[in-house]
Amino acid sequence: MAKKNSDSHVSSKVPAKAANLKALAEHLGLSQGTVSLVVNRSPSAASIPPETQARILEAAKKLNYRANFFAKSLRSQRSFTIGILHPDLSDYVALVMGGIEDQLLRQNYFYFAAGHRNQRELMEEYPRMMIERSVEGIIAIDSLLQHPLPVPVVSVSGHQKMAGVTNVVLDHRRAAELALGHLLETGHRDIAFMKGPSISSDTEHRWRSICEVARTLNIEMKPELCVEMESSPTYPDVGYPVAQQLLARNQHFTALFAYNDVAAIGAIRALFDAGRRVPDDVTVIGFDDIPSAAFQNPSLTTVRQPLRRMGEIAARTLLELIDEKKAQTGGGLSKDSREEISVEPELVVRESTTCRRAPFQAEEVAAITPSFSITT
Amino acid sequence: MAKKNSDSHVSSKVPAKAANLKALAEHLGLSQGTVSLVVNRSPSAASIPPETQARILEAAKKLNYRANFFAKSLRSQRSFTIGILHPDLSDYVALVMGGIEDQLLRQNYFYFAAGHRNQRELMEEYPRMMIERSVEGIIAIDSLLQHPLPVPVVSVSGHQKMAGVTNVVLDHRRAAELALGHLLETGHRDIAFMKGPSISSDTEHRWRSICEVARTLNIEMKPELCVEMESSPTYPDVGYPVAQQLLARNQHFTALFAYNDVAAIGAIRALFDAGRRVPDDVTVIGFDDIPSAAFQNPSLTTVRQPLRRMGEIAARTLLELIDEKKAQTGGGLSKDSREEISVEPELVVRESTTCRRAPFQAEEVAAITPSFSITT
DNA sequence: GAATCCAGCTAAAACGTTTTAGCCCGGAGG
DNA sequence: CCTCCGGGCTAAAACGTTTTAGCTGGATTC
Numbered sequence: 178m179a180k181k182n183s184d185s186h187v188s189s190k191v192p193a194k195a196a197n198l199k200a201l202a203e204h205l206g207l208s209q210g211t212v213s214l215v216v217n218r219s220p221s222a223a224s225i226p227p228e229t230q231a232r233i234l235e236a237a238k239k240l241n242y243r244a245n246f247f248a249k250s251l252r253s254q255r256s257f258t259i260g261i262l263h264p265d266l267s268d269y270v271a272l273v274m275g276g277i278e279d280q281l282l283r284q285n286y287f288y289f290a291a292g293h294r295n296q297r298e299l300m301e302e303y304p305r306m307m308i309e310r311s312v313e314g315i316i317a318i319d320s321l322l323q324h325p326l327p328v329p330v331v332s333v334s335g336h337q338k339m340a341g342v343t344n345v346v347l348d349h350r351r352a353a354e355l356a357l358g359h360l361l362e363t364g365h366r367d368i369a370f371m372k373g374p375s376i377s378s379d380t381e382h383r384w385r386s387i388c389e390v391a392r393t394l395n396i397e398m399k400p401e402l403c404v405e406m407e408s409s410p411t412y413p414d415v416g417y418p419v420a421q422q423l424l425a426r427n428q429h430f431t432a433l434f435a436y437n438d439v440a441a442i443g444a445i446r447a448l449f450d451a452g453r454r455v456p457d458d459v460t461v462i463g464f465d466d467i468p469s470a471a472f473q474n475p476s477l478t479t480v481r482q483p484l485r486r487m488g489e490i491a492a493r494t495l496l497e498l499i500d501e502k503k504a505q506t507g508g509g510l511s512k513d514s515r516e517e518i519s520v521e522p523e524l525v526v527r528e529s530t531t532c533r534r535a536p537f538q539a540e541e542v543a544a545i546t547p548s549f550s551i552t553t
Numbered sequence: 554m555a556k557k558n559s560d561s562h563v564s565s566k567v568p569a570k571a572a573n574l575k576a577l578a579e580h581l582g583l584s585q586g587t588v589s590l591v592v593n594r595s596p597s598a599a600s601i602p603p604e605t606q607a608r609i610l611e612a613a614k615k616l617n618y619r620a621n622f623f624a625k626s627l628r629s630q631r632s633f634t635i636g637i638l639h640p641d642l643s644d645y646v647a648l649v650m651g652g653i654e655d656q657l658l659r660q661n662y663f664y665f666a667a668g669h670r671n672q673r674e675l676m677e678e679y680p681r682m683m684i685e686r687s688v689e690g691i692i693a694i695d696s697l698l699q700h701p702l703p704v705p706v707v708s709v710s711g712h713q714k715m716a717g718v719t720n721v722v723l724d725h726r727r728a729a730e731l732a733l734g735h736l737l738e739t740g741h742r743d744i745a746f747m748k749g750p751s752i753s754s755d756t757e758h759r760w761r762s763i764c765e766v767a768r769t770l771n772i773e774m775k776p777e778l779c780v781e782m783e784s785s786p787t788y789p790d791v792g793y794p795v796a797q798q799l800l801a802r803n804q805h806f807t808a809l810f811a812y813n814d815v816a817a818i819g820a821i822r823a824l825f826d827a828g829r830r831v832p833d834d835v836t837v838i839g840f841d842d843i844p845s846a847a848f849q850n851p852s853l854t855t856v857r858q859p860l861r862r863m864g865e866i867a868a869r870t871l872l873e874l875i876d877e878k879k880a881q882t883g884g885g886l887s888k889d890s891r892e893e894i895s896v897e898p899e900l901v902v903r904e905s906t907t908c909r910r911a912p913f914q915a916e917e918v919a920a921i922t923p924s925f926s927i928t929t
Numbered sequence: 930g931a932a933t934c935c936a937g938c939t940a941a942a943a944c945g946t947t948t949t950a951g952c953c954c955g956g957a958g959g
Numbered sequence: 960c961c962t963c964c965g966g967g968c969t970a971a972a973a974c975g976t977t978t979t980a981g982c983t984g985g986a987t988t989c
Contacts, residue, residue, distance in 0.1 A: 197945060208969050213947060221948075224966055246686045247632075248945035251623040251974050266654065268844075271647040278642065278668060282679075287665040287686065291658055292651070303658075310622045310663065414848075442848045449850070468644075472790075472818045474825070474850040573975060584939050589977060597978075600936055624975035627944050932988080939982070945974105952969075959962080 196240040205236050216242065250311070255503075259495060260307030261290040262300075263318040264409060268439070268467045269484065273318050273333055276488025284496060293320065295376050295409060314495045319378050329498035331491045335378045343498065344517045345491045347379075349386035352480045352522040356434055356462050357390055359478070359524055363531070365432040365460060369402040369423055371416075371444070373436040376409055380436075383464075387434070401428045406436055416443025424451050431459060432530075438463035438470045438479055445473070445529065460530045466523075475528035483520055490518060572616040581612050592618065626687070631879075635871060636683030637666040638676070639694040640785060644815070644843045645860065649694050649709055652864025660872060669696065671752050671785060690871045695754050705874035707867045711754045719874065720893045721867045723755075725762035728856045728898040732810055732838050733766055735854070735900055739907070741808035741836060745778040745799055747792075747820070749812040752785055756812075759840075763810070777804045782812055792819025800827050807835060808906075814839035814846045814855055821849070821905065836906045842899075851904035859896055866894060 202209040207229075214222040215233040222230065236242075250256050261277060263270045274290065281288055289307055293299035301323050304315060314329040321335060322342065330342045337344065360368055370387065373380035391398050404423045408415050416439060423433075424447065433448075435441035441463035445455050455461050455475055463470060466481035578585040583605075590598040591609045598606065612618075626632050637653060639646045650666065657664055665683055669675035677699050680691060690705040697711060698718065706718045713720065736744055746763065749756035767774050780799045784791055792815060799809075800823065809824075811817035817839035821831050831837050831851055839846060842857035 198947095199945075209946080210948075210970080211968060217947080219948085224968080226967075229967085243685050244947095245627070245945050247623045247627040248974085249947080251621070251627055251944090251976090252946045252948085254974080256623075266647045266651040268644065268647070271642040271644070275642040275668070278666065282667055285682075287667070287682075289663040290654065290666065291663070292654060306661075306663075309619050442845070446848060446850070469818070469845045472822060473848075474822070574977095575975075585976080586940075586978075587938060593977080595978085600938080602937075605937085621975050624944085625977080627946090627974090628976045628978085630944080930989105934987075935985095937983090940980090942977100942979085944976085947973085949972085950970090953967090955964105955966095957962100957964085959960100 195243045197245065198242070201237060201240055201242050204240065205233060207233070212237075216244070256311040256313055257286050258310070258312050259286060259288050259492075259499075260304065260310075260312040260315040261288050261318065262303055262307075262315060262320045262322075263290065263292050264295050264320060265292045268469075269437075269465060270318055272467070272484035273488035273491070276485040276490075277316060277492040278488075280489050280492035280496070286496065288316075297323075313499045316491050316495055321378055329495060329502060331495045331498070332378075333487050333491050336382050338516070343494055343515060345487050345494065346382070346517060346519055347482050347487075348519045348521055349379075349383050350390060352383070352464070352482075353386045353390035355522060355524040356464075356480050357387070357394055357396060359526065359530065360432050360434070360460065360462065361394060361396070363460065366396070367402070367430045368396060368398075368432045368434060369404070369428075369430040370398060370434050371419060371423075371436045371440060372403060372405040373440075374406040374408055374415075377436075383436075399428070401426055402430050406440060414443055416440035417447045420444035420447035421451070424448070424453075433459055433461045435461060435463050438465045438467045438477055441477055441479070441529070442469075442473060445475075456529050456531060462530055466525055470525075471527065473529075478527045478530035479525050481523040481525045483523070487520055490520065494518065571619045573621065574618070577613060577616055577618050580616065581609060583609070588613075592620070632687040632689055633662050634686070634688050635662060635664050635868075635875075636680065636686075636688040636691040637664050637694065638679055638683075638691060638696045638698075639666065639668050640671050640696060641668045644845075645813075645841060646694055648843070648860035649864035649867070652861040652866075653692060653868040654864075656865050656868035656872070662872065664692075673699075689875045692867050692871055697754055705871060705878060707871045707874070708754075709863055709867050712758050714892070719870055719891060721863050721870065722758070722893060722895055723858050723863075724895045724897055725755075725759045726766060728759070728840070728858075729762045729766035730770075731898060731900040732840075732856050733763070733770055733772060735902065735906065736808050736810070736836065736838065737770060737772070739836065742772070743778070743806045744772060744774075744808045744810060745780070745804075745806040746774060746810050747795060747799075747812045747816060748779060748781040749816075750782040750784055750791075753812075759812075775804070777802055778806050782816060790819055792816035793823045796820035796823035797827075800824070800829075809835055809837045811837060811839050814841045814843045814853055817853055817855070817905070818845075818849060821851075832905050832907060838906055842901055846901075847903065849905075854903045854906035855901050857899040857901050859899070863896055866896065870894065 198209045198212060202212045205212065211225065212233055215225060215230050216237050259281065261274060263274070277288065289310065289312060291303040291307070293303055300320065304322065304326055307315060308327065312328060314331070315326060317330060317332045317335055319334050320332070322330065322332070322337060322339065325340055332342055332344045334346060335344055336346060372384050388398060402423070404419050406415060406419050416435065419440065420433070420443065433444060435444050441461050445461055448455055448459055448461070453459050461477070463477045463479035464482070465484065466479045470477040470479050574585045574588060578588045581588065587601065588609055591601060591606050592613050635657065637650060639650070653664065665686065665688060667679040667683070669679055676696065680698065680702060683691060684703060688704060690707070691702060693706060693708045693711055695710050696708070698706065698708070698713060698715065701716055708718055708720045710722060711720055712722060748760050764774060778799070780795050782791055782795050792811065795816065796809070796819065809820060811820055817837050821837055824831055824835055824837070829835050837853070839853045839855035840858070841860070842855045846853040846855050
């Protein structure tokens with residue numbers, strides 16, 4: 178197989194140092210203003226005859242003209258850049274960011290991302306640095322803002338009541354109904370609950386919803402069957418000790434509703450090491466449906482959050498807010514756009530909650546997560 | 554628990570619209586130049602008496618002065634921004650990016666990331682867009698550049714011989730020695746090999762190293778035991794059909810060396826569904842050591858790539874290259890900095906290659922991946 | 930008393946755009 | 960012949976910095 182790289186003429190033409198507007202205008206014998214109008218297809222270019230326009234565009238291409246982004250931004254007060262604040266580049270965050278990236282790039286926006294690792298100073302500093310760099314808006318993933326910001330903010334899985342913040346959240350009530358309903362249907366009554374760490378911005382809402390739905394469904398949440406995580410559930414090891422703690426109490430339970438998939442995976446391991454089989458002895462249900470949930474052994478039953486889509490929605494919403502803000506030139510403030518956008522969860526039943534050990538079906542996974550491509 | 558949010562004075566002081574240099578200078582009764590020198594702690598500020606400096610700094614703080622980033626960049630021709638080109642925000646990429654982000658932020662750089670999803674046009678377009686936005690360098694993760702770029706480039710897991718590109722790569726020879734050595738020691742001779750997809754920039758080098766080492770170790774690589782992946786191994790489902798294909802050949806093998814962990818996970822599932830137990834019937838070894846590898850069941854033996862560190866190295870190297878470039882003002886080109894930086898793999902033996910079923914030890918995981926924090 | 934020097938500033942160019950106000954000129958209308 | 964109009968452009972301000980060259984006025988030197 179011949180090497181594909183054009184090794185021979187490696188240092189071939191790095192395209193000539195981009196010309197600036199002045200050079201281009203001089204080359205054309207026109208003023209910078211005229212050229213600018215044309216290359217930007219400004220409405221004011223209407224009075225410039227088509228031949229001239231063609232001439233200009235051609236020369237621009239030939240000289241490889243690229244407007245200097247800083248000069249442009251300085252003048253027009255636009256950066257086409259947003260900031261993404263996140264705790265850490267976990268699976269969860271990566272999925273949401275993927276959705277955001279997708280939407281942004283197709284509208285010629287870029288983003289600055291920064292992970293604060295739940296450190297207070299950084300949670301203050303990074304938004305400030307972003308603002309300093311003139312981002313036009315900020316998306317906070319699983320992060321609480323300390324102060325109101327001078328740009329539109331969309332929060333994913335945050336629940337902030339703050340001026341200028343739009344929250345994209347899961348319908349946690351529905352999520353609890355799905356999960357508890359499933360456990361109930363499969364005959365469980367002695368259910369252990371794992372509450373998230375207080376550091377996670379979703380914890381409180383999710384927990385409250387679970388409590389409410391449990392009451393409605395007449396499920397008792399025994400305090401001795403409730404455990405609480407202490408640190409951020411980024412990697413599965415945090416689920417392990419929590420489950421151990423639960424086991425140490427020596428209380429009877431047949432099901433465990435974990436805070437999320439990562440925690441569930443760690444918990445399953447702890448159960449296993451303690452001699453309890455999943456799902457035979459204990460049924461386990463997770464939350465999120467991260468990609469590897471389908472490929473655990475046993476594969477994980479979970480409440481799916483459409484994370485990628487939440488990212489897309491967040492990005493679209495933010496760009497809308499930005500547009501609105503630019504449009505209303507100090508005029509009466511627009512419809513103060515919804516404070517909350519809710520998305521629906523989905524129950525994905527796999528092996529960790531049934532005793533049936535069905536052969537794995539590639540198609541099934543494909544159906545659950547349509548973005549995957551399966552090669553025959 | 555009292556609500557923490559200061560719901561009451563929500564629209565509290567959004568810090569006064571940042572003042573610009575002109576306003577600040579006027580307020581002080583000084584010229585913009587003087588103020589600029591002082592706030593930037595420029596060497597030329599030496600002749601300005603300390604009291605004046607103090608006055609200026611105080612006023613700057615009081616008026617909340619922040620230099621406009623665009624004006625600054627325009628003038629000083631620096632953006633403190635780099636671009637990250639990647640195929641997709643997979644686990645793998647997220648780890649590398651985490652390392653990069655860390656290094657960048659602590660040096661006041663930000664990054665633009667873009668995922669080309671292996672689409673040719675995007676692989677051309679995104680670097681161009683980044684250059685247009687004046688990034689000072691680019692890190693390509695698992696991505697091949699089409700053209701030389703006018704800025705320094707560091708490639709992670711790429712193997713490009715191209716002017717101005719520094720490669721951060723794994724020592725694949727050593728990796729192959731570790732993996733094959735382990736298989737040999739545990740008594741395997743009939744080994745199946747899974748080659749990566751041609752789209753992945755590491756595939757060829759890894760494969761070649763495996764072939765070489767196999768020859769050295771006198772391991773026969775039977776063609777009928779070699780399978781090749783077709784699409785990018787981002788999610789585990791791509792490993793599944795490849796393993797099926799292998800099984801369909803009805804050839805005897807006792808070990809499988811998968812292209813990476815994700816593929817291994819899918820393969821294990823396929824083996825399982827075909828009635829073969831891992832590790833009892835087939836030993837499986839992966840590559841990468843993604844976080845969930847330790848939490849599979851069976852947990853995955855794998856050749857660990859220090860992905861986070863590779864990201865850190867890439868970022869540090871790129872920033873060095875940038876500094877060098879800025880320093881040499883067109884002067885004789887510096888030591889044309891190493892074309893390749895190699896990092897060492899590490900063998901992580903877990904359950905998928907031994908028959909012993911040891912209880913899971915949290916400490917063990919901690920030892921392998923020290924960045925995890927275990928809460929008691 | 931003139932020349933020199935230095936501390937402590939200032940003026941202004943430059944970075945590369947966008948955009949508004951308006952200039953110039955040829956032809957149509959009166 | 961004068962006026963008006965509008966097509967086709969230009970001039971220049973503005974965006975907010977950084978940085979160099981140089982100005983001013985008082986103290987020192989000879």
